[in-house]
Amino acid sequence: xxxxxxxxxxxxxxxxxxxxxxxxxxxxxxxxxxxxxxxxxxxxxxxxxxxxxxxxxxxxxxxxxxxxxxxxxxxxxxxxxxxxxxxxxxxxxxxxxxxxxxxxxxxxxxxxxxxxxxxxxxxxxxxxxxxxxxxxxxxxxxxxxxxxxxxxxxxxxxxxxxxxxxxxxxxxxxxxxxxxxxxxxxxxxxxxxxxxxxxxxxxxxxxxxxxxxxxxxxxxxxxxxxxxxxxxxxxxxxxxxxxxxxxxxxxxxxxxxxxxxxxxxxxxxxxxxxxxxxxxxxxxxxxxxxxxxxxxxxxxxxxxxxxxxxxxxxxxxxxxxxxxxxxxxxxxxxxxxxxxxxxxxxxxxxxxxxxxxxxxxxxxxxxxxxxxxxxxxxxxxxxxxxxxxxxxxxxxxxxxxxxxxxxxxxxxxxxxxxxxxxxxxx
Amino acid sequence: xxxxxxxxxxxxxxxxxxxxxxxxxxxxxxxxxxxxxxxxxxxxxxxxxxxxxxxxxxxxxxxxxxxxxxxxxxxxxxxxxxxxxxxxxxxxxxxxxxxxxxxxxxxxxxxxxxxxxxxxxxxxxxxxxxxxxxxxxxxxxxxxxxxxxxxxxxxxxxxxxxxxxxxxxxxxxxxxxxxxxxxxxxxxxxxxxxxxxxxxxxxxxxxxxxxxxxxxxxxxxxxxxxxxxxxxxxxxxxxxxxxxxxxxxxxxxxxxxxxxxxxxxxxxxxxxxxxxxxxxxxxxxxxxxxxxxxxxxxxxxxxxxxxxxxxxxxxxxxxxxxxxxxxxxxxxxxxxxxxxxxxxxxxxxxxxxxxxxxxxxxxxxxxxxxxxxxxxxxxxxxxxxxxxxxxxxxxxxxxxxxxxxxxxxxxxxxxxxxxxxxxxxx
Numbered sequence: 001x002x003x004x005x006x007x008x009x010x011x012x013x014x015x016x017x018x019x020x021x022x023x024x025x026x027x028x029x030x031x032x033x034x035x036x037x038x039x040x041x042x043x044x045x046x047x048x049x050x051x052x053x054x055x056x057x058x059x060x061x062x063x064x065x066x067x068x069x070x071x072x073x074x075x076x077x078x079x080x081x082x083x084x085x086x087x088x089x090x091x092x093x094x095x096x097x098x099x100x101x102x103x104x105x106x107x108x109x110x111x112x113x114x115x116x117x118x119x120x121x122x123x124x125x126x127x128x129x130x131x132x133x134x135x136x137x138x139x140x141x142x143x144x145x146x147x148x149x150x151x152x153x154x155x156x157x158x159x160x161x162x163x164x165x166x167x168x169x170x171x172x173x174x175x176x177x178x179x180x181x182x183x184x185x186x187x188x189x190x191x192x193x194x195x196x197x198x199x200x201x202x203x204x205x206x207x208x209x210x211x212x213x214x215x216x217x218x219x220x221x222x223x224x225x226x227x228x229x230x231x232x233x234x235x236x237x238x239x240x241x242x243x244x245x246x247x248x249x250x251x252x253x254x255x256x257x258x259x260x261x262x263x264x265x266x267x268x269x270x271x272x273x274x275x276x277x278x279x280x281x282x283x284x285x286x287x288x289x290x291x292x293x294x295x296x297x298x299x300x301x302x303x304x305x306x307x308x309x310x311x312x313x314x315x316x317x318x319x320x321x322x323x324x325x326x327x328x329x330x331x332x333x334x335x336x337x338x339x340x341x342x343x344x345x346x347x348x349x350x351x352x353x354x355x356x357x358x359x360x361x362x363x364x365x366x367x368x369x370x371x372x373x374x375x376x377x378x379x380x381x382x383x384x385x386x387x388x389x390x391x392x393x394x395x396x397x398x399x400x401x402x403x404x405x406x407x408x409x410x411x412x413x414x415x416x417x418x419x420x421x422x423x424x425x426x
Numbered sequence: 427x428x429x430x431x432x433x434x435x436x437x438x439x440x441x442x443x444x445x446x447x448x449x450x451x452x453x454x455x456x457x458x459x460x461x462x463x464x465x466x467x468x469x470x471x472x473x474x475x476x477x478x479x480x481x482x483x484x485x486x487x488x489x490x491x492x493x494x495x496x497x498x499x500x501x502x503x504x505x506x507x508x509x510x511x512x513x514x515x516x517x518x519x520x521x522x523x524x525x526x527x528x529x530x531x532x533x534x535x536x537x538x539x540x541x542x543x544x545x546x547x548x549x550x551x552x553x554x555x556x557x558x559x560x561x562x563x564x565x566x567x568x569x570x571x572x573x574x575x576x577x578x579x580x581x582x583x584x585x586x587x588x589x590x591x592x593x594x595x596x597x598x599x600x601x602x603x604x605x606x607x608x609x610x611x612x613x614x615x616x617x618x619x620x621x622x623x624x625x626x627x628x629x630x631x632x633x634x635x636x637x638x639x640x641x642x643x644x645x646x647x648x649x650x651x652x653x654x655x656x657x658x659x660x661x662x663x664x665x666x667x668x669x670x671x672x673x674x675x676x677x678x679x680x681x682x683x684x685x686x687x688x689x690x691x692x693x694x695x696x697x698x699x700x701x702x703x704x705x706x707x708x709x710x711x712x713x714x715x716x717x718x719x720x721x722x723x724x725x726x727x728x729x730x731x732x733x734x735x736x737x738x739x740x741x742x743x744x745x746x747x748x749x750x751x752x753x754x755x756x757x758x759x760x761x762x763x764x765x766x767x768x769x770x771x772x773x774x775x776x777x778x779x780x781x782x783x784x785x786x787x788x789x790x791x792x793x794x795x796x797x798x799x800x801x802x803x804x805x806x807x808x809x810x811x812x813x814x815x816x817x818x819x820x821x822x823x824x825x826x827x828x829x830x831x832x833x834x835x836x837x838x839x840x841x842x843x844x845x846x847x848x849x850x851x852x
Contacts, residue, residue, distance in 0.1 A: 066795070070802035074752035100796075107792040211746075270739035271806070273748040300806040301793040309732070313696035314740065320637075322699040326500035366533040367727040369492070369838045370526075370845035376496035380697070380726035385811035412795050419796035 001026065001042045003394065004033075008047025008360065009374060011054070011335075012350050014328045016374045022052060024356040027169065027394040031352050045396070049364050050388060051374060053331070054348050055114025055136075055357035057338025058304045060204075060242040060263035060292030062120045062142070063104035064097045067419050068297035077272060085297065089121075091425045097122035099414040101129035106406050107302045109135060111384035112359035114392045117240060117263065117292070117342050119177045119204055123160050131168040134397045134405060136357065138240075138342040139164065140177025140204045145188030154191055161199050171393055173343065175240065180206035181225045182213050186232055193233040202238035202343055205229070208251070209243035210274050226251035226260075235260055240341055242292065245269055245277045252278070252285050261288040261341040264333070266310035268294035280315050280324040290338030305384035308334045312379055327379035360389035427452065427468045429820065430459075434473025434786065435800060437480070437761075438776050440754045442800045448478060450782040453595065453820040457778050471822070475790050476814060477800060479757070480774050481540025481562075481783035483764025484730045486668040486689035486718030488546045488568070489530035490523045493845050494723035503698060511723065515547075517851045523548035525840040527555035532832050533728045535561060535823050538785035538813035543666060543689065543718070543768050545603045545630055549586050557594040560823045560831060562783065564666075564768040565590065566603025566630045571614030580617055587625050597819055599769065601666065606632040607651045608639050612658055619659040628664035628769055631655070634677070635669035636700050652677035652686075661686055666767055668718065671695055671703045678704070678711050687714040687767040690759070692736035694720030706741050706750040716764030731810035734760045738805055753805035786815035 003024040010020035010032070023030045023041075038044050072084035097120070108116055115136035118126060123141050130137040141160050143153025157176050165174040176199075178184040178192045196203055208214050208225045217225045226247055229235050235258035242263040247255070255262070264279055282289055291307045293299050312330045316322050339348025347355045363374070367381045390398035397404060429450040436446035436458070449456045449467075464470050498510035523546070534542055541562035544552060549567050556563040567586050569579025583602050591600040602625075604610040604618045622629055634640050634651045643651045652673055655661050661684035668689040673681070681688070690705055708715055717733045719725050738756045742748050765774025773781045789800070793807045816824040823830060 069793075069796065069798060070807060071798040073799070073802045073806060074749060076748060103792060103795055110792055267739060270743040271748065273742040273746045275743055275746065296793075296807075300802065301809075303793065303809065306735070306809075310736075310739070313693060313736070314743075316699040317696040317701055317740075320699045320701065322502060322697065323500055364838075366529060366536055366834070366838065367495075367729065369529055370495065370841045372495060372497040372845070373499070376499045376726065380499060381496060381722075383727075383729065383732075383809060383811060385809060408792070412790075412792065415796045419798070 001394070002040065003043045003045065004036055004038070004041040005045045005047045005052060005358070005360070006036065009051045009363070010350060011051060011331070014332070016051065022350065022358065024394050027355055029350065029352055029354050029356050045389065047360055049362060050360040051363055051378060052350060053359050053361060054335035054339070054350055055359045055390065055392065056112045056304045056334050057290055057342060057348065058108060058113045058116035058293055058302065059240065059290035059338050059341040060265055060294055061104070061116050061118045061302065062295035063116070063118050063302070064100040064120055064126060065295030065297040066104040066107070066415065067096060067100045067422060069300050071297065073300070088422065088426055091422055092122065094122055094125050096418040096422050098125040098129055099418040101126040102133065102411045103415040104296065104302055105129055105133045105135050106403065106408060106411050108304070109133070109390050109397050109403070110387065111303045111305055112361070112387035112390060113302070113304050114357040114359065114390060115339065115342060115344070115347060117204060123156070124163070127160070127164045127172055130172055134392050134395050136171040136347070136392055138173045138175060138204070140175040142177045142179050143184070144179050145184035150188060154195065158195055158199070161201055165201070169393060175202045175204040177204050180209070180213070181217050181228055189232045189234060193237060196237040202240065203234055204240045205234065205242070207241040207244055208246045211246050214246040224248070224251050226254050230254050230258060238343060243269065243274070243277065244282070245275045247278065252282055252287065255282070256285045256287050261290065263292040263341060264289050264311060265292040265294040265307070266314055267299045267307055270310070270314070272298055276314055276318045279311065280319060283329065288337055288340045289333050290341035291333050303384045304334065305382065308379070327375045330379045331375065356391050356394040358391045359387055361386045362388040428466065429469045429471065430462055430464070430467040431471045431473045431478060431784070431786070432462065434476050434478045435789070436478050436776060437757070440758070442477065448776065448784065450820050453781055455776060455778055455780050455782050471815065473786055475788060476786040477789055477804060478776060479785050479787060480761035480765070480776055481785045481816065481818065482538045482730045482760050483716055483768060483774065484534055484539045484542035484719055484728065485666065485716035485764050485767040486691055486720055487530070487542050487544045487728065488721035489542070489544050489728070490526040490546055490552060491721030491723040492530040492533070492841065493522060493526045493848060495726050497723065499726070514848065514852055517848055518547065520548055520551050522844040522848050524551040524555055525844040527552040528559065528832070528837045529841040530722065530728055531555055531559045531561050532829065532834060532837050534730070535559070535816050535829070536813065537729045537731055537810035538787065538816060539728070539730050540783040540785060540816060540818045541765065541768060541770070541773060543630060549582070550589070553586070553590045553598055556598055560818050560821050562597040562773070562818055564599045564601060564630070566601040568603045568605050569610070570605050571610035576614060580621065584621055584625070587627055591627070595819060601628045601630040603630050606635070607643050607654055615658045615660060619663060622663040628666065629660055630666040631660065631668070633667040633670055634672045637672050640672045650674070650677050652680050656680050656684065664769060669695065669700070669703065670708070671701045673704065678708055678713065681708070682711045682713050687716065689718040689767060690715050690737060691718040691720040691733070692740055693725045693733055696736070696740070698724055702740055702744045705737065706745060709755065714763055714766045715759050716767035717759050729810045730760065731808065734805070753801045756805045757801065782817050782820040784817045785813055787812045788814040
C-alpha cells in the first residue's frame with residue numbers, strides 16, 4: 001500500500017525543510033518526491049501546518065506499571081517499594097498486565113511515541129498488546145537474581161526471545177533483562193551474558209541509578225557498577241543502560257569504548273530524587289543517549305515530549321551553562337538517538353529506505369506563534385498534545401489526534417476494571 | 427447572572443470532593459448547593475469528569491515578549507540581550523505590544539490561567555488587552571534607572587496606576603515595577619518607594635536571579651540584594667519578588683519577616699542556567715511562593731502547568747529528598763499561593779464569597795487512568811491541554827477547550843503580522 005504525506009515541514013539532517021512530501025510503500029519511506037501525483041497513492045495525508053519528525057522513541061519503561069500511576073507518591077523509596085509496590089506486584093496477573101500495557105501503549109502513541117523499550121513481567125501479555133496495537137517495541141523480562149524466581153526469570157526471558165524476537169512484522173525485538181547489579185549477583189549476570197551470546201541478544205539493565213547503589217557496589221566488589229558490568233561481559237553484548245546518573249569519567253570512558261547506549265530518564269531521576277545524569281559529558285564523549293519515561297508509577301505519565309523538555313532544561317541549570325543540550329540535541333535524543341538505543345539500524349531518521357515511523361506535530365497551537373524558529377519551538381514550547389498523526393511501520397495509528405485502530409473507551413474501562421481487581425486482593 | 431457548575435470534583439482545603447456543585451452569582455461564588463434546581467440558574471455547566479480548581483495564577487510574566495518566542499535560543503545571556511533582544515525591544519510599538527499581549531493572554535487562558543502579574547513597556551496597550559480578553563492581571567511598568575528613560579519609566583508607572591488600578595470590573599490592579607537592583611540604583615528605588623507609599627501601591631521587582639548579580643551587589647553595597655532592598659524600604663510596601671534563586675538563610679529570614687511573596691520561575695531559571703531557588707526552605711520559613719513562566723522569550727511558553735510540574739520535580743533532585751514539594755504543595759503554589767503573591771484577598775480558593783475564577787480540568791485523558799489518586803494525577807501526570815473550561819470573575823472564557831470571546835485565528839494572524847513588521851526594521 002502506497003501512502004503520501006504532502007505539504008509537510010520535514011525534519012532532516014538537524015534542519016527543517018518546508019513544503020516537502022514523503023512517499024511510503026508498505027512499511028518503508030521510498031522517497032521525497034517534488035511533484036507527486038495523488039493518483040499514484042492509495043492514501044494521501046495532508047501535512048499542511050505540520051512538522052514531520054522521526055517517530056519519538058521511549059528508551060526505558062515498565063509499561064504495565066500504569067496500574068500504579070499515582071497509587072503511592074511522595075514517599076521514601078524503600079517505604080514505597082516495601083509497603084506499596086512489592087506487595088501489589090506479587091498479585092499481578094496476565095489480564096492486569098495486558099490491560100495496563102494497552103493503556104500505556106495508547107498513551108505513548110498519543111504522545112507521538114512510535115517505539116519503546118520495556119522491562120517487566122508476564123511479558124507474553126505485553127507482547128500481545130504490542131502486536132495488536134501496532135507500536136514497535138524492544139522487550140525483555142526484568143529478572144532478579146536474588147530470591148526464588150531467579151531461574152524462572154532467566155528461562156522466561158530466553159523463551160520470550162524464542163517466541164517473539166522479530167515477530168509482528170518485525171516490530172517486536174527482544175533483549176535480555178537482568179534488573180540491576182544490586183539485584184543480580186555476578187554469577188547470575190554471567191548466566192545472562194551466556195544466554196545473550198547464545199541467542200545473539202542484547203542486554204537492557206538499570207545501572208548506577210542512585211548514589212547509594214554505587215557506594216554499595218563499590219564496597220562489595222571494589223569497583224563501580226559500570227566497571228563490574230564490564231568485567232562480567234555485560235557491556236560486550238550490546239547494552240542499553242537505564243539511568244547512569246552516578247557515573248564518573250572512568251565509567252564514561254568504558255561506556256564510550258563499549259558503545260553502551262544510555263536511557264536518560266530525567267523525570268524519574270528528579271521525582272525519585274536520584275539526581276541529574278551527566279548527559280552533556282556523555283554526549284561529548286560520543287555516547288549515544290536516548291530519552292525514557294520510566295514506569296508511570298514513578299514519573300507519573302508516559303509523555304516523552306515532557307522528558308525531552310526536561311532534558312533541555314535541567315542540564316543547563318545543573319552545569320550553569322545555558323548552551324548545553326541545545327534544541328537539535330534534544331530532538332536528536334528524542335528520535336535518532338533513541339532509535340540507536342533500541343538497536344535499530346533502519347528506524348530514527350526520515351530517509352529513503354528507513355522504516356516509516358513518523359510523527360506529525362501540529363504547529364497551529366497558540367504556543368507555536370509567532371513563527372520565529374520551528375526547531376526551537378518544538379524543543380522549548382511544544383507539548384505532546386500537539387501530536388496530530390502517528391505512523392508506525394507505515395501504518396497510521398493516530399490521525400487528527402484520534403486513534404484509528406484502538407478502542408480507547410474500552411482500554412480505559414479495562415484499565416480501571418483490572419486496577420480494582422488487583423487492589424481488591426491487597 | 428446566575429451560573430451553576432454541577433457534578434464536578436471540587437478541590438477544597440487540599441482535598442478532592444467528588445460530585446459537588448458550585449453556584450455563582452455575577453462575579454462571585456455564592457455556595458455549594460447539595461441539590462440545586464437547574465431552573466434557578468441562567469446557565470448550567472456540566473462538570474462531569476472534571477476537576478474544579480481555583481484558577482491558576484502566573485505570578486511573573488512579560489507577556490508581550492511572545493514576539494521573541496524562539497527568536498534567539500541557545501545563546502549566552504549577554505549575547506542574547508545585547509545582540510538580539512535589546513535592539514529589537516528598542517523598536518517595539520503600541521500595535522506590537524497589543525497584538526502580542528492578546529496572543530500571550532489567550533495562551534495563558536488555554537492553559538487554565540485566570541490571573542497573571544506582568545512587567546513590561548507600553549502598558550496601556552497591555553491593559554487594553556486585559557480589559558478585552560476577560561483575564562485578571564496585576565500590571566506594572568518595568569522601569570530601569572540607568573539610561574535616558576529612567577524618569578519616564580517612573581512617570582508612566584504612576585500614570586498606569588492612576589489610569590488602570592481597579593478598572594475592568596476590578597480585574598486590573600497596578601503595582602510599581604522597578605526592574606531590579608542591578609538596573610535601579612538606590613536613589614531611583616527611593617523614588618519608587620515614595621511613589622508606592624503615596625499611591626498605596628505594592629512593588630513587583632526581580633531579585634537575586636543570578637549568582638553574578640548577587641556577587642556584584644554585595645561588592646558594590648556590602649550587602650545582599652534582599653538586605654539592600656530592605657534598607658531602602660522596598661520590602662515595606664508589599665513586595666512581589668521574582669526569582670530569588672540566590673538567597674541565603676539571612677535573606678529568607680528578612681523575606682519572611684517582611685512578608686515578601688516570591689514568584690518562582692523554575693523553567694526560566696533552568697533554561698537561562700540561573701540555578702534552582704531554595705523553595706522548600708522558603709516554604710518552611712512561611713514565605714508565600716507562587717509560580718511564574720517568565721516571558722516566552724526565555725522559557726519559551728506560558729504554560730503554568732508545566733511550571734507546576736517542574737516545581738514538583740526539580741527540588742526533589744536538588745535536595746536529594748523525594749518528599750519535598752508534594753502534590754498538594756505544588757497545587758497550592760499554582761492557585762492560592764499565586765493569588766496571595768498578586769495581593770488578592772478574595773481570589774485563589776473555591777469558597778463562598780470568593781471571586782469565581784475557576785479552572786475545570788478534564789480527567790478523561792489516558793494519562794488520568796487508572797483512577798488511583800486525583801491530586802497526585804493532577805500534580806504529576808496532567809498537562810495544560812487537559813484544561814477544558816475557564817471562568818474569570820464569573821465569566822466563561824474557555825468552554826470545551828474553545829474560546830468563547832476571543833477570535834483566535836485573528837489573534838494568531840496579528841501576532842504574525844506584528845512580528846514581521848518589527849523584525850523588518852531590525
